[in-house]
Amino acid sequence: MKVVGFDCFGYNLRYAHGEYIMSGGRAATSEIGTLVRLRTDEGLEGWGEITPLGNRYLPTHWAEVRAALHTMAPALLGEDPTNLSAIRRTLDGVLLGGGYAKAAIDVACWDLLGKVSGLPVAALLGGVLQQDFPLYEAVPLTSAEEMADFVVRREEAGIKRFQLKVGNDPREDAERTRAVVAAAAPDTLVVADANGGWNLRAAQIAVAAMAELPVYVEQPCRETDDCVFAMRHSSLPLVLDESVLGTADVFRAKNEAGAVSVNIKISRVGGLTQAARMRDLMQDLDMMVSVEDTWGGDVVSAAVGHLAASTKPENFQNASFMNDWTDGHVAGHQPRSRHGRGAAPAGPGLGITVQTDGLESVFHISGRPE
Secondary structure, eight states: OOEEEEEEEEEEEEBTTSOEEOGGGOEESEEEEEEEEEEETTSOEEEEEEOOSTTTSSSOOHHHHHHHHHHHHHHHTTSOTTOHHHHHHHHHHHOSSOHHHHHHHHHHHHHHHHHHHTOBHHHHTTOOOOSSEEBOEEEOSOOHHHHHHHHHHHHHTTOOEEEEEOOSSHHHHHHHHHHHHHHSOTTOEEEEEOTTBOOHHHHHHHHHHTTTSSOEEEOOBSSHHHHHHHTTTOOSOEEEOTTOOSHHHHHHHHHTTOOSEEEEETTTTTSHHHHHHHHHHHHHTTOEEEEEOSSOOHHHHHHHHHHHHTSOGGGEEEEOOHHHHBOOOTTSSOSOOBTTEEOOOOSSBTOOOOOOTTOEEEEEEEOOOO
8 A cells, every 4th residue: 555645634623612721821723624635546634623722732733734744745655554663764764853754744644544444443442441531621721610610611511520720829729629629529530730830939829729639730830850850749649641751751750759640632743653662661651641642623633532542541541622611513423422531433544534625725746656
């Protein structure tokens, strides 16, 4: 099998609950998404997606992603997309960095590998260990009362795990967290996620003020070293996210930071290939695994679903289906959550069918296989 065409599409994904607000004034009502399609000489297609959350959350943005894809796409013509390691070497030979753009290509290759083999991606990632799994939703940063109301409403829809956006004034953040815990059901899991928004002193104040609450603290400071310092005298369980990019960071997360869990964002770590390596290492280290992405729709949710389904349930914390959070329904809103739980599509590859109607045509590159 060889790649004979590369197509890049764009679309806007609106947030389902109005405005998504994080620490430091970072907010979004919609984001610009990018879909990639690899076409092959055997008539099969593979799909991937990369949708950054704004320009200040992680070090990339939609225009940079598309420029990287345009640079790399010609090198894929004539290559075998099912040889994942060779594809990555080809991309690395063209562009240093560009991991977010490479992630979309990597997912598209996994989609093709599954279609060629007649197996869902979850089977190729080790096999389905969870027929369904718990999903979480993020709670936008606003007043304590509004955040508590959000949780109560979403509990009625079956969601039992929440990630509270905090990271501004530490004492107010503690009050937000306390209000949510008081309003939530006793078995609801609550994570206070600063997205690296606190400085060292603010993190210490917030963590001390939440000491008696049954919550996790996620990424209190931007760097792992600062998170270690901030949590030094706390017994609250720590989750890391933005500062963990690879397997070496996973070791540091456990052995230096004492983190019990890491949020793996597929596009942030460069694709499903690296995400699966990190997941497997975390399981070996007996850590808890969370699976998600920065933003996205049906394609991102399908990729998340396959990685989640192939994770050991005893090491699994939660996942997010971004197509619940956004209107990015390019594949008929599949996969779809049910009562706060998700499942991987059962068909070959990602198991979804993407429709191009209504998508922006960004660029297309074609060529004959050698």
